[in-house]
Amino acid sequence: MIELLAQTGLNAVYAASYIALVAVGLVLIFGVMGVINFAHGELFMAGAYTVVALYASRDVPFILAVAAGLVFVGGLGLFMERTMFRPLRDNPLGGLVASIGFLMILQAAAAMGFGVRKEHIPPVTQQVIEFSEKVRLPMARLYVIVAAIVILLALWYFLKRTRFGWALRASAQDPEAAELQGISINQTARIAMFIGAAMAGIAGALTAPLVSVNPHMGHSVIVTAFIVIIVGGVGSLEGAVLASIAYALVHTFVTTFWDGVIADIVGLSLMLLVLIVRPTGLFGSADRA
Numbered sequence: 001m002i003e004l005l006a007q008t009g010l011n012a013v014y015a016a017s018y019i020a021l022v023a024v025g026l027v028l029i030f031g032v033m034g035v036i037n038f039a040h041g042e043l044f045m046a047g048a049y050t051v052v053a054l055y056a057s058r059d060v061p062f063i064l065a066v067a068a069g070l071v072f073v074g075g076l077g078l079f080m081e082r083t084m085f086r087p088l089r090d091n092p093l094g095g096l097v098a099s100i101g102f103l104m105i106l107q108a109a110a111a112m113g114f115g116v117r118k119e120h121i122p123p124v125t126q127q128v129i130e131f132s133e134k135v136r137l138p139m140a141r142l143y144v145i146v147a148a149i150v151i152l153l154a155l156w157y158f159l160k161r162t163r164f165g166w167a168l169r170a171s172a173q174d175p176e177a178a179e180l181q182g183i184s185i186n187q188t189a190r191i192a193m194f195i196g197a198a199m200a201g202i203a204g205a206l207t208a209p210l211v212s213v214n215p216h217m218g219h220s221v222i223v224t225a226f227i228v229i230i231v232g233g234v235g236s237l238e239g240a241v242l243a244s245i246a247y248a249l250v251h252t253f254v255t256t257f258w259d260g261v262i263a264d265i266v267g268l269s270l271m272l273l274v275l276i277v278r279p280t281g282l283f284g285s286a287d288r289a
Helices: 001-035 040-058 063-084 090-115 139-163 163-173 175-182 187-211 217-233 237-257 260-277
Strands: 126-128 136-138
Touching: 001 040, 001 139, 001 163, 001 187, 001 217, 001 260, 040 063, 040 090, 040 187, 040 217, 063 136, 063 187, 090 175, 090 217, 126 139, 136 139, 139 163, 139 187, 163 175, 163 187, 175 187, 217 237, 217 260, 237 260
Parallel strands: none
Antiparallel strands: 126 136
């Protein structure tokens, strides 16, 4: 039993790692731009398909394929900001609808380019860390965990210790006051959208060899991200990270000892409970950021 608990815990840490990357990127976009990007799950999918196109199909080294996924999906984020979210800045509902339309476009593009079948990418490495006979951690999963920690720490440093990070935080807290202080709202929106989209893209790229890649894989990811954000508190980056860990632990343990469907129900029930007890989430406030 102890070994089963340890193995499930390791699985939960892996799940929490990529969930946190996706959720934090979504929170960053909402905090700075005030828009709910429903296409965020498809950005995760786009990162995974970048690895399919380069690593699986053209034998490009995996690390370069992941880097390409980061840049490509970050570029998609800049495209969305300039063509959809900026013109609809004063119409949040319009931005939400536009993101749903872009979601469908990305799904259709993936289906046309790669087909609707599930892609199974060759593993990056067959190496496994064996803690005991029944407790193992594949190196590919360790890469995801380490990358998530490094990226989240780098984001924390960027937001807390750099001028651009201060500008993003100021824009999230009070856009009008930030603009009066000479901060370009367009520039902070571009930075937030690139970073947020790139985080989803790199999460998809890193996990591509570990999951079945398909045009609709972003659906479950975005649902999970929204649950995490609501539980952690809309606009709270720290809340998103902590809620990702809590959700991954609960979902993984319930899946292991009961069933995946029951785990989904428990996750949604957890969200509803938090909304009843604390409508702003565990770490959220009544303000947008």
